[in-house]
Structure formats: structure tokens, C-alpha cells
Amino acid sequence: MTLHQLRYAITVADCGSMNEAAKKLFISQPSLSGAIKDLEEEIGSDIFIRSNRGVVITPAGEEFLGYARQVTEQYRLLEDRYIEKKSKKKFSVSSQHYTFTVKAFVELVKQVGMEEYEFAIHETRTYEIIENVKNFKSELGILYINEFNEKVILKLLHDNSLEFEELFPCDTYVYLWKGHPLANQEEISMTELEEYPCLAFDQGNNNSFFLSEEVMSTYEYKRIIKASDRATVLNLMVGLNGYTLCSGIICEELNGYEYTAVPLKEGDIMKIGYIKRKGASTSHLANLYLEELKKCQVNVL
Numbered sequence: 001m002t003l004h005q006l007r008y009a010i011t012v013a014d015c016g017s018m019n020e021a022a023k024k025l026f027i028s029q030p031s032l033s034g035a036i037k038d039l040e041e042e043i044g045s046d047i048f049i050r051s052n053r054g055v056v057i058t059p060a061g062e063e064f065l066g067y068a069r070q071v072t073e074q075y076r077l078l079e080d081r082y083i084e085k086k087s088k089k090k091f092s093v094s095s096q097h098y099t100f101t102v103k104a105f106v107e108l109v110k111q112v113g114m115e116e117y118e119f120a121i122h123e124t125r126t127y128e129i130i131e132n133v134k135n136f137k138s139e140l141g142i143l144y145i146n147e148f149n150e151k152v153i154l155k156l157l158h159d160n161s162l163e164f165e166e167l168f169p170c171d172t173y174v175y176l177w178k179g180h181p182l183a184n185q186e187e188i189s190m191t192e193l194e195e196y197p198c199l200a201f202d203q204g205n206n207n208s209f210f211l212s213e214e215v216m217s218t219y220e221y222k223r224i225i226k227a228s229d230r231a232t233v234l235n236l237m238v239g240l241n242g243y244t245l246c247s248g249i250i251c252e253e254l255n256g257y258e259y260t261a262v263p264l265k266e267g268d269i270m271k272i273g274y275i276k277r278k279g280a281s282t283s284h285l286a287n288l289y290l291e292e293l294k295k296c297q298v299n300v301l
Contacts, residue, residue: 003075005039006068008032009047013065017054066134073136091285092120094132095142096213097201097230099251104292106254111288123230126213127206133275134160139286141275142293144247146268148217152210163278167290168297172215172267173248177237178260189265190219197223199233199244214245215268234259247272249296 008025012032015021022029040046047061057065089112095101105121122132129141145153145164157164174188180196182188198221201213209217225242227233234255236242247270248261274290276282282290 001039001042003072005035006072008035009039009061010065010068010072012036012048012055013057013061018050069135089117089285090119091117091283091289092122092132092138093140093142093286093289094122094124094129094138096126096129096144097123097233098142098247098249099230099255100247100249100296101142101293103251103254104289104296107292107295108285108289111292112285125201125203125206126211127203130156130160130162130275133162133277139276139283140289142272143275144213144270144272146215146270148215148268149210149212152208157275161278162275164273164275166271166273167293169269169271170247170249170297172264172270173246173261174243174264175237175246175248175259175261176241176243177234177258179238179258180241180243183260183262185262187265188262190216193243194222197225197236197240197242199236199242200224200226201233202226202228215270216245216266251296 008021011025012018012021015024018033018036019029022032025032036047040048043064045060045064046058047064048055049058091108093101093105102121102123105119109117109119120138122128122138124132126143129138129143132138133141141162143153154164174182174193176183182192182196185192198214200217203211203213225236225240227236233242233244237244237259245264246261248263250259250261252259274293276286
């Protein structure tokens with residue numbers, strides 16, 4: 001088993017086609033097929049099922065590719081540090097749809113002040129955050145756990161060799177625009193919210209209550225609208241008097257000054273934290289980012 005074979009398998013999986021992967025790798029299709037076949041014979045399992053429409057990854061292949069991505073990423077890090085000695089610094093984080101994670105990212109970039117860097121921030125679904133950290137697409141993942149979802153989230157993390165570290169706790173708030181009829185109240189109950197649409201982030205194929213970004217995901221809402229990005233949610237707040245349930249951390253310099261957060265009467269404690277690969281030490285850039293995140297706690301209403 002060689003690094004070349006691992007990279008070949010990963011490229012085939014990403015392209016979904018032997019022909020497309022061969023073009024990307026600048027090798028012939030028969031050579032690529034032969035290398036994959038030799039690899040499958042060596043590990044004793046089929047990684048792909050071939051068809052006229054391309055390739056499909058087998059369950060055994062999914063597991064193998066997870067390990068292969070870890071090995072190739074670790075080797076790339078070794079090359080960067082000890083062989084090529086690149087000056088360009090890299091950092092990537094995946095997060096649920098929180099403004100404060102973007103704020104911390106902005107402050108990190110300002111603080112670092114490097115001439116060359118390659119940073120990435122992915123606002124995405126809960127399951128994809130876990131996948132991104134597992135597959136080395138991101139060094140850190142930012143999400144919350146509470147009494148309702150904790151066992152399920154921690155089991156998912158354990159199964160993927162990941163771990164959760166708490167940053168800070170916060171209460172649950174109703175996030176809405178300042179023109180909303182309930183915006184000036186000191187506290188809002190779920191009963192008062194019944195006549196307004198609840199805005200939730202769509203979780204795609206992994207639409208489990210336990211993976212929801214909003215607390216009280218099992219509540220029987222009369223009206224609910226699912227969206228896939230934060231900008232749309234903010235527009236729906238204004239256009240439809242919608243609301244969402246959040247941490248109460250306001251970043252007005254990014255979202256604007258038209259929105260507010262009011263404590264939810266039936267609120268639950270959310271533990272905001274980060275996930276990382278189990279046993280892995282965090283990089284200098286990751287530590288700087290985590291310090292910026294911790295500063296956001298002082299902005300909890």
C-alpha cells in the first residue's frame with residue numbers, strides 16, 4: 001500500500017468516475033484502474049462498485065477512505081513543515097450558523113497579519129461539521145450540546161474518534177428583528193410565539209431532532225420555515241416577523257443593528273464548544289481562534 005494508491009482512491013471517490021479521476025491525476029485510465037484493483041486486493045475488500053455511470057463507494061470503502069484521508073492529510077502536514085517549509089499558514093473551521101464564530105474568524109485574520117495564508121470557514125449543517133473535522137477538512141468544528149442532544153452528539157463524536165470541549169454555557173434566547181411585536185418584552189414564552197413562524201436551519205438528509213441547530217427541536221410548531229443560510233433567515237425575520245432560537249450572542253457590527261435577542265421563558269442551557277480529533281493537539285492558529293471565541297462570552301445578553 002502506497003501514498004500514491006491512497007491518493008488515487010481519494011481522487012476517484014471525489015470525482016465519482018475513473019475517467020475523470022484519471023484526467024485529474026494525469027495518468028491513463030487503465031493504469032488508475034489497475035492501481036485501485038491492486039489496492040483492493042491488498043486490503044481484501046472492494047472500495048468501489050464500477051458501472052457505466054461511474055463508481056459507487058462501498059460501505060467498506062467509506063471506512064477505508066476515512067482512514068486514507070487522515071493518512072494523506074498527516075503526510076501533507078509533514079511535507080509542509082519539514083520538507084517544503086512553506087511560509088503560507090493554513091487554518092480551517094466548520095461551524096453551525098453563528099455570527100460570533102465569523103466574528104472570531106475576522107479577529108483571527110486581523111490579529112495574525114501574515115503576508116500569506118489560506119484560511120477557510122464553513123457555516124454548514126451539524127453532521128457535515130462532524131464529517132469535516134473527521135476528514136481533516138477543518139481542524140475545529142463549532143456546535144452546541146444540551147441535555148436533549150448530548151448523548152447522541154457525544155456518541156457520534158466517539159464513533160468518529162472526535163471529542164468535544166466546552167467553551168462556555170449560555171441560556172436560550174429568541175432572536176428577532178427590532179420591529180417584531182414581541183421585541184421589546186423582557187421575556188418571551190413559546191405560547192406567545194405560536195402565531196409567528198419559527199425559522200430553522202435545514203439539516204438535509206440528516207434531519208434528526210438531535211442534530212438540529214435550534215433547541216426545542218421536538219416542539220410542535222404551528223408554523224415553521226426551514227432555510228439553508230443565515231442571510232435568508234435574517235430576511236425572513238423582517239419580511240414575515242419570523243424568529244429563531246439562539247445563544248443570545250449579538251454581533252451587531254456584522255449582522256447590523258436591526259435585530260435583538262430576548263430571553264426565552266422555557267429556555268434551556270446550551271453548552272457552546274468545539275470538536276477536534278481525539279488526542280490531537282490544536283495548532284497555534286486554532287488556539288488563537290479559540291481565544292477569540294471565548295471573548296464572545298462577554299457579549300451574552
